[in-house]
Amino acid sequence: MKMYLTTFFILLVTRLTVNSEKHSLMYIYTGFSKPVGLPGIHQFTAMGLLDGRMIDYYDSDVQRKVPKQEWMKETLHPYYWERGTWSRQRKQEWFNDSIDILKKRMNQNDTDLHVLQWMVGCEGETTGPDGIIKFVRGVYTFNYNGQDFLYFDDCNSVWVAAPDKAVQTKRKWDHDQDLKEKTKGYLEKECIAWLDKFMTHREQQLKAASPPDVYMLATNTRIESNLMLSCLATGFYPKDIILHIKRNNCILTKEEGLISSGVRPNEDDTFQRRDSVEISKSDIASFKCEVIHKASKLSVEKVWDHKVDEENIGGIIVGVIVVLIFVVVLVAVVLVVLKKKGKFGFRPSPGEESDNNSAGSV
Template identity: 55%
Template sequence: MIVLWSGVFFGTLVATNTEKHSLTYIYTAFSKPVKLPGIHEFTAMGLLDNRMIDYYDSTVQKKIPKQKWMEEQLQQEYWDKGTQSRQSKQQWFKVNIDILINRMRQTTNETHVLQWMHGCTAKEDENGNLTFVRGVDKYNYDGDDFLSFDDGHQVWVAAADEAVLTKRKWDDVTALKDYTKGYLEKECMEWMKKFLEYSKSQLGNASRPDVFVFATRAKEKTNAVLTCLATGFDTKDIILNIKRNSRILTADDGVKSSRVRPNEDNTFQRRDYVEFLRTDSASYSCEVVHQASNMRVVKAWDNRLPPLEEMSIVLYVLPLVLVLVLAVLVAGVLIFLQKRGKLNFKRPSPSINGSSDSSSKGSSNGSSNGSSDSTPNSSEPLMNGSSNGSSNGSSNDSTAVPLNGKYFLKCFFKDPLQRKPYFCVYF
């Protein structure tokens, strides 16, 4: 089984801050259904600043919003067209997986996976203007880099020997290279700008972060570790400070940070910590500033130190010892009372008819009204994955334009005026 997601293929996703933004789309397709919970034959999602904004899978086969502002700001027509686009992508992926399996002489008994990520990164100045930084358009097959687009030189780069054939084929399609570059540098940027504007409408209702300050044991017995945890905030633009007597501590003071990380409920968290002497009598506090929504939370440490290791062992063992001693005393008293004849245990006499109201041996005809001998059949939902698996060829015609403006199928009109015939580019 192939481990999916960010570890290898999606390591290129940027860590955002107040100056950088990213819009990325990620697609994952398996060669056959994977019978694991939460894993679908095909999935697609959009991420703004690494936060999911839309989602599609081959089971539901519908593009849905993952942020409230996406649902509120975009009309139903956007989601309907998005659903059609994702369904077409699903078929395009299925054709290409079959091509790669044959090219690499692999068996269909094994599960193979093809992934695609494309998007753009921008820098925002103090006036809110976005400037294109870079674009990414890359493919991954069975966990390894396969093919990527060099936006600067406008060529495809093969990361594997089996990708050379695809590289040569796609380099010969000028329309594909032009459209890929145009999408990354212009269309992607336009959508990013819209989405950022839409998301700002939610900032006024941003969730107030929960802040926790606590101390834990350090490796050195004379020290303790003070941790400041902020969690549950909606946007990643956050400042977290650990203060000692109102002075902000920095990395020079030994402060370390987990940086902003996602929670399961689409919010974020950040954890900073610093080691200090247990004998330190200074006042420590945690300050969280959420600039986008003008929120500021300050929470002081309650000066509670964790018990030393020896003390913690005593605290764990002592209750067990007390329970054992109490159990021995109770057992001893019971034995003493029984020997003195103070306790008399008698077995209950058997029932005359041999039945009990709390149990049943079944009816005489051997049937029950509340059960059935047969269980209903269950079946998994069928995937719409049929395709002819063929390509209409390729062309060097530089005047070709995207079919209906759709890049997802990599299909282009040879004659833009007549809008027919068209060709599709596969691996």
């Protein structure tokens, strides 16, 4: 039995390199049978991810589909977000109804927490000199109470039951030819078309050089008499950058204890770099952070004021794992739910608006 849920999350945590020709567009919907009562975990959540990074978001408290990338906000018409909000509100209702149906058919009570998760999307690969996106594979899978339930085999256009208890639903859905055609058409065509569109919007924005924000901070270390002095440049594009920490106008090197994160990606497709050096609190030398970003024509020097920052510099850094942490929290909640036996007997949500739409997708 293929473990499609496991495969899906391996895809999410795999960071595609800048030069990779493979790209993915995925959507995750998670609904609970009742409020969870944990900070940041909502009864219903929906999110879109482009190459593993969140591009849009909706939850049952805010009840609006909102952009999570600046280029999404700038390039898509307000109607897209209005239509998307309407669609996800319908999805929220569908999840509530479906979980109620599942509980009744499996003789489950309202005391326990139950969770339904739906993952749908596609992976494409650029081919030819024009960079045309070619379909590679699709993901369309349901999970209930921490167990794989049902997924769509795109190659053979059939539904596959993960456990025996889903066979009845598999047979029922296989007889729905319209459902199978819509699902296959979304994965192979519509999803790929939106993947191509989103990639184009993202690349157009990134063609414009973005200057870095530069910070120079000092934080306490485990050694009471020392400080960690750090220079951070973040939010720049493209990734070529020069960064130095200077002591009395002399550039510090590895031999003098300098450590560097190297250039790393931010969540919004810009980059960051942080260099640090441990110094004595009694060191009265002049320390500077020099940053040169030729693409944006920025050249700046930040002078350390010999103050110690109470907050760690990590609070300023825009990490690349924000989306993954959120997903892992949701998965953790899913896995602690009691696994019940029973029949799987609900229908996929009907097709909705044209953007990111299949038989049940956003």
